[in-house]
Amino acid sequence: MGNDITLTIDGERVSVPEGTTLLEAAGKCGANVPTICYHEHCTSYGLCRLCVVEVEGQRVLAAACVAIAQSDMMISTASERVMRARKTILEMLDSAIDLSESPEIEDQLNAYGAEKERFPEGWKRDCEVIDDNPMFIRDYSQCILCWRCVQVCAEDAQYSYAINFSGRGHETSISTFYDQDLTSSSCVFCGQCVGVCPTGALKPKREWLLETGYAQHEIIELTQSKRRKKKRRQERPYQTG
Amino acid sequence: MEKERFYKQPDDQELLDIIAPFAVEGRPGLLPALHAAQEVYGWISESVAEAIGRALQVPLADVFGVIDFYTMLYSKPVGRTIVRVCADPSCSIAGAKEVLDSACEYLGVKPDETTEDGEWTIESTTCLGLCDHAPAALVGDSALASLDPDGVEQWLGLDAKRPTSVIDGDIRVLTRDCGGINPISLEVYRSRGGYLALLKACEEGAPGDVIKEVKDSGLVGRGGAAFPTGYKWESASGAVGQPKYVVCNADESEPGTFKDRVLMEDNPHQVLEGMLLAGYAIEAQKGYFYVRGEYSKAVEIISKAIDEARCAGFIGSNICGIGWDFDIEVRVGAGAYICGEETALFESIEGKRGFPRIKPPFPTTHGLFNKPTVVNNVETLCNIPMIIREGADQFRSYGTDKSPGPKLFCLSGDVMRPGLYEVPFGVTLRHMIEDLAGGVKGGALQAILVGGAAGAFATSEDLDVPLTFEDLRDANLPLGSGVLMVFNETRQIQKILSELAYFFAHESCGKCYPCQLGTQRQYEILDRVVRGTVKSGDKKRLLDVGWTMTDASLCGLGQTAATAVISAMDKWPDLIEE
Numbered sequence: 001m002g003n004d005i006t007l008t009i010d011g012e013r014v015s016v017p018e019g020t021t022l023l024e025a026a027g028k029c030g031a032n033v034p035t036i037c038y039h040e041h042c043t044s045y046g047l048c049r050l051c052v053v054e055v056e057g058q059r060v061l062a063a064a065c066v067a068i069a070q071s072d073m074m075i076s077t078a079s080e081r082v083m084r085a086r087k088t089i090l091e092m093l094d095s096a097i098d099l100s101e102s103p104e105i106e107d108q109l110n111a112y113g114a115e116k117e118r119f120p121e122g123w124k125r126d127c128e129v130i131d132d133n134p135m136f137i138r139d140y141s142q143c144i145l146c147w148r149c150v151q152v153c154a155e156d157a158q159y160s161y162a163i164n165f166s167g168r169g170h171e172t173s174i175s176t177f178y179d180q181d182l183t184s185s186s187c188v189f190c191g192q193c194v195g196v197c198p199t200g201a202l203k204p205k206r207e208w209l210l211e212t213g214y215a216q217h218e219i220i221e222l223t224q225s226k227r228r229k230k231k232r233r234q235e236r237p238y239q240t241g
Numbered sequence: 242m243e244k245e246r247f248y249k250q251p252d253d254q255e256l257l258d259i260i261a262p263f264a265v266e267g268r269p270g271l272l273p274a275l276h277a278a279q280e281v282y283g284w285i286s287e288s289v290a291e292a293i294g295r296a297l298q299v300p301l302a303d304v305f306g307v308i309d310f311y312t313m314l315y316s317k318p319v320g321r322t323i324v325r326v327c328a329d330p331s332c333s334i335a336g337a338k339e340v341l342d343s344a345c346e347y348l349g350v351k352p353d354e355t356t357e358d359g360e361w362t363i364e365s366t367t368c369l370g371l372c373d374h375a376p377a378a379l380v381g382d383s384a385l386a387s388l389d390p391d392g393v394e395q396w397l398g399l400d401a402k403r404p405t406s407v408i409d410g411d412i413r414v415l416t417r418d419c420g421g422i423n424p425i426s427l428e429v430y431r432s433r434g435g436y437l438a439l440l441k442a443c444e445e446g447a448p449g450d451v452i453k454e455v456k457d458s459g460l461v462g463r464g465g466a467a468f469p470t471g472y473k474w475e476s477a478s479g480a481v482g483q484p485k486y487v488v489c490n491a492d493e494s495e496p497g498t499f500k501d502r503v504l505m506e507d508n509p510h511q512v513l514e515g516m517l518l519a520g521y522a523i524e525a526q527k528g529y530f531y532v533r534g535e536y537s538k539a540v541e542i543i544s545k546a547i548d549e550a551r552c553a554g555f556i557g558s559n560i561c562g563i564g565w566d567f568d569i570e571v572r573v574g575a576g577a578y579i580c581g582e583e584t585a586l587f588e589s590i591e592g593k594r595g596f597p598r599i600k601p602p603f604p605t606t607h608g609l610f611n612k613p614t615v616v617n618n619v620e621t622l623c624n625i626p627m628i629i630r631e632g633a634d635q636f637r638s639y640g641t642d643k644s645p646g647p648k649l650f651c652l653s654g655d656v657m658r659p660g661l662y663e664v665p666f667g668v669t670l671r672h673m674i675e676d677l678a679g680g681v682k683g684g685a686l687q688a689i690l691v692g693g694a695a696g697a698f699a700t701s702e703d704l705d706v707p708l709t710f711e712d713l714r715d716a717n718l719p720l721g722s723g724v725l726m727v728f729n730e731t732r733q734i735q736k737i738l739s740e741l742a743y744f745f746a747h748e749s750c751g752k753c754y755p756c757q758l759g760t761q762r763q764y765e766i767l768d769r770v771v772r773g774t775v776k777s778g779d780k781k782r783l784l785d786v787g788w789t790m791t792d793a794s795l796c797g798l799g800q801t802a803a804t805a806v807i808s809a810m811d812k813w814p815d816l817i818e819e
Contacts, residue, residue, distance in 0.1 A: 036754075045599065045752070046599050046753065046795055047752060047753050047754060047795075048753075048754050049753050049754055049755050049793040049794070049795070050754075052792070052793045060791070060792055060793070060794075060800055061792045061793050063599075063793075063795070066599050068601075081788070081792050084785060084788060084789060084792075085755070085788075085789045085792050085793040087785075088755075088759075088785045088786060088788075088789040089754050089755055089758070089789060089793065091785075092754070092755075092758035092759060092762055092786070092789075093754065093758065095758075095762065096758055096761075118782065119762050119765070119782065120776060121765065121769075122761070122762055122765060123761060123765065145751070145754075145757070154300075161300030161301075161302055161303060162302055163302050164300070164302035164303045164305065164306035165306045165309070165310070165594065165751075166305065166306065166309040167309055167310075167751070168309075168310050168577075168594075168749070168750050168751045169746060169747065169748070169749035169750065169751045169757060169760065169761065170746065170749070170751065170757055170758065170760070170761035171751070172751030172757065175302070175305065175306070175309070176302055176305075177287075177290070177291075177294075177301035177302045177304065177305045178287045178290070178305055178316065185301075185302065186300070186301070186302075
């Protein structure tokens with residue numbers, strides 16, 4: 001396999017195999033590089049930029065989750081520019097999105113000295129909860145656009161392609177074809193999107209109903225009445241071949 | 242479903258006939274298929290989108306994602322004619338708001354609304370590349386110049402001035418044959434030495450010789466990034482992978498920029514010859530000519546020129562009889578500034594949302610369809626025929642040692658003669674504004690936005706800066722796409738900044754957080770500045786947002802979205818009073 005290369009991270013010399021990302025390299029020497037959108041089982045796209053680090057000689061900061069370690073790089077994981085970027089990104093995120101059910105991001109806000117409400121009167125991406133199926137709800141006012149749900153629904157896992165994006169810029173949102181109900185889409189309700197969602201944007205319906213104040217028996221009725229998979233199977237046994 | 246009263250209901254067979262030519266292409270046929278369907282039905286209904294997705298085998302959610310990304314594709318009914326009034330600074334200071342307001346009043350609708358009879362939809366849009374004809378608008382496909390708010394009825398009926406190129410300058414190399422009423426035909430182009438460079442390259446030179454000549458010329462990209470063209474070609478030429486592609490980036494959308502439109506509309510064969518030489522140099526077989534959707538006249542002219550050149554044997558199979566095949570396909574954008582970013586442009590050709598890719602890898606090794614690709618701006622390619630025909634030394638006889646060659650500048654705003662000016666690198670800002678453009682109009686000079694929306698401000702103190710890469714760098718001014726937007730003393734810089742900020746918020750693709758969130762927050766703060774409702778701490782907020790976008794954004798859009806704002810705050814420390 002490939003050779004090891006050596007670089008310097010926060011003054012410490014580190015040797016890593018060729019092709020290692022800066023995020024992995026930083027992890028190896030114990031440097032703390034925060035992430036939001038990164039998920040080890042999803043393709044990294046360098047979206048949140050919280051993992052930016054300063055590479056000596058480079059004009060802009062590098063997203064550690066996608067930047068590949070090169071021989072003799074001099075990396076600073078907590079320079080002034082890095083810290084300003086992380087703090088401001090977190091503050092802007094807080095100004096646009098309901099983070100009340102995202103304790104990990106709230107912890108990061110605290111860790112980087114980010115002020116809550118730093119951007120008064122900022123346009124918040126408020127929207128109604130979408131309750132269009134018996135399995136899970138979608139609350140895009142909590143969506144941080146980490147793309148994980150879109151990725152696992154597509155090539156990263158399920159190849160269902162039920163969801164993609166609508167709008168662009170600050171108005172970007174996760175969306176089905178013409179905002180149809182998920183039940184009309186190619187969604188197979190595998191639940192992988194709910195599993196990788198880092199906020200409360202995708203939530204099992206039972207959990208949501210419980211929080212909303214429904215009683216146990218009502219919840220069972222609301223979620224199970226439409227779950228007729230078992231019955232369907234009895235009516236139409238699996239055909240093979 | 243409102244609009245279907247005015248457009249016919251999609252008939253299944255007819256729809257399939259419209260889609261069929263694109264179906265074989267699969268996903269890369271998506272944008273052309275959507276354009277073709279919208280041309281017939283006026284907008285793209287769910288059923289039309291579904292048919293396209295099924296025929297091209299693109300997931301339906303992705304089809305909608307693409308439609309909703311581009312501002313010129315409509316997933317809801319719109320009027321038969323769409324009126325797009327430019328709102329960016331050059332048009333704005335010339336009275337674009339009054340033009341928009343009076344058109345809205347005349348039609349009885351607000352911006353983004355459709356008249357009850359389904360005839361008109363009116364929009365306020367970002368730069369249309371008609372800054373030398375401010376205030377400007379598109380009515381349907383027709384570009385209209387110098388609009389009068391009092392003559393709405395006339396200009397909605399297309400009774401208005403059409404943009405005719407105003408071209409001048411100290412030299413006329415790239416623009417030698419520009420400025421006529423009609424585009425230069427193949428016959429005329431050839432009579433003036435056109436395609437001699439291609440013939441010369443094919444007959445005498447090996448592809449490596451063409452690359453060497455371009456390297457020796459010192460030509461750097463004219464789209465804004467100023468990357469050495471010859472090195473780019475050399476890298477793609479040496480890259481492993483087949484086929485290789487040449488892409489002409491004609492997605493010119495930077496506010497204040499209109500040079501590529503003039504070059505395409507007036508002398509289409511020049512850029513095509515440049516593209517052919519690029520194809521020959523890297524031994525490519527296919528070229529894509531990506532033109533922004535707002536430039537329908539340029540699309541028509543370039544398409545016609547490609548047909549002419551194909552008939553004459555300069556494009557197609559066995560070009561110049563040397564057994565080399567190269568074809569050029571025109572691709573039309575659909576309203577997205579970000580698609581001028583080279584990797585976003587590839588995504589767009591591939592039938593996806595215009596999200597920029599992570600670099601590295603770079604286009605020369607992993608470009609369009611992940612293959613080695615050379616992507617060059619229109620003006621860059623227009624330099625190539627002359628370099629090959631007359632040699633690198635002749636090219637270097639213009640300009641300075643470090644900034645060789647001719648350069649086009651787009652002058653707009655408060656000057657007596659807005660237009661396209663060609664000069665050798667090295668003339669001063671003063672010469673451009675006072676001698677060529679006839680001086681400042683309507684008051685003393687306050688500021689010049691140099692480089693475009695992503696540029697920086699110069700003042701009268703900077704008038705003697707020579708326009709070269711090296712001198713501008715020392716003066717902290719970017720050359721960008723060659724924009725010089727002039728503002729007299731009566732203009733409110735804060736308002737200009739807020740318009741630029743709106744532009745970036747509107748055009749951010751939304752992929753990375755700093756730009757997706759930062760362009761909006763930047764606009765909100767600057768809007769407060771204009772409205773006089775500045776909050777305590779806004780100055781610091783603006784700088785934190787600006788530097789975060791500059792340092793941490795994924796692509797050039799976000800990295801330069803605050804350049805003009807930061808430059809203005811540096812130039813005029815009291816610009817924002819808390």
